Amino acid sequence: MVCTRGRISPGKNSDEQSKFRPLYMDVQATTPLDPRVLDSMLPYLICYYGNPHSRTHAYGWESETAMEQARRQVASLIGADPREIIFTSGATESNNLAIKGVARFYKSRKKHIITTQTEHKCVLDSCRSLEAEGFRVTYLPVKRNGLIDLKELENAFQPDTSLVSIMTVNNEIGVKQPVCDIGQICRSHKVFFHTDAAQAIGKVPVDVNDMKIDLMSISGHKIYGPKGVGAIYVRRRPRVRLEPLQSGGGQERGMRSGTVPTPLAVGLGAACEVAQQEMEYDHKRISLLANQLVTKIMKEIPDVVMNGDPEHRYPGCINLSFAYVEGESLLMALKDVALSSGSACTSASLEPSYVLRAIGTDEDLAHSSIRFGIGRFTTEEEVDYTVQKCIQHVKRLREMSPLWEMVQDGIDLKSIKWTQH
């Protein structure tokens, strides 16, 4: 039996190839469910459907037990206490809660926040909305390699700084910030440190005590868990207080009212437990495949730049700029491979990625960038196919490019004076 519901029929120009689905190389956008995660969720979608906050019957008790077990699994992955984990609808909500919640709680005495220019849109937008409320925000620049300058961070502190928010692993270029050092600096200034760890947990070791993290955002669908669920870690010692975003029955220690969706929470917990078990194995494999991808591409075609520090990075997120090739054209040419040219939330706009702009990428190179994602289920064959198609189409597109022709003739493009007709 083959599922036809939801299948998009191929267009009029369908050939043999379009009867097949593209390879999925966009794991930073989202990940498939691990079969072990789905298996853990199904009982709570079929028979154990009680509300975990119902105190008076077995349906409620068994649902609550499952939810608390999931909480322990999430806590275990990051070295936290289960009481410090609050379930949310995803990392976006967690980021909003952390930034707006902390800022507003301490607003009588603290009015300043520090973040970076390469944060996820939801962090930047939360900061922007706080500025409208009268807070001051410092958006730290990043170096050419995507990492922040620790000295600049030190200098950015003010007497009324309440929060520093810096993501652990960047979703567009994969760079890993020096979270341990940042945590140390924040501790010494007695300022809370929040990190968006959506792309980091389950992939690289993260410990909230070793890294002196006070708040952390977690996303389910980046670690082979379900979409629509996430969590926020809120430190208890020393106590971090925050003003909740949504009011209601006081669930989740009053920080996040609303019925906790047990099946989703169970899925998140299972995903965290699986990730903890598989982290080393996955990391080794993904590093190998990532190395193959970059080496093979760079060997075959010149003028390819990898964006972001080559060492301080998560290997499964590779952002390459192909000079003299238009990114959108390359994406469309690679129609058998699901890729993106930056983050999913900004892919609708025509502007080049603000992350690439922040690391100082030239405008034209920023338009030529593609993000390759390698995950738990990516195979060597898929990487080889992607590499082969990429090389083939980059060569083809460059053949058609007058700019490439000029470069081959030794002309320095920056010296050209373009005129209007």
Place this chain on the structure above:
Amino acid sequence: MAASSRAEVLQIYRVLLRESQRFAAYGYRTYAIRRIRDAFRENKHIQDSVEIQKLVNKAKENLDIIHRQVTIGQMYSTQKLVIENPENT
């Protein structure tokens, strides 16, 4: 309960691989087969019978999970990936 013999370990290994072949989704199928092979290879030197029994029990749990997920996956299967197109190999 008698400790797991070499034969029992080999038996469960074969059954796990055979069941994993039935995954409809390319990514799940290749992952399961790869992971099972690597896990058994990684643990092949273990001598302690208590440890071995623990691992065999874990393998049996995973077999149940694979069996359920294989069945569900086949009920909701969709087209194959381009990489499974024999023209592309």
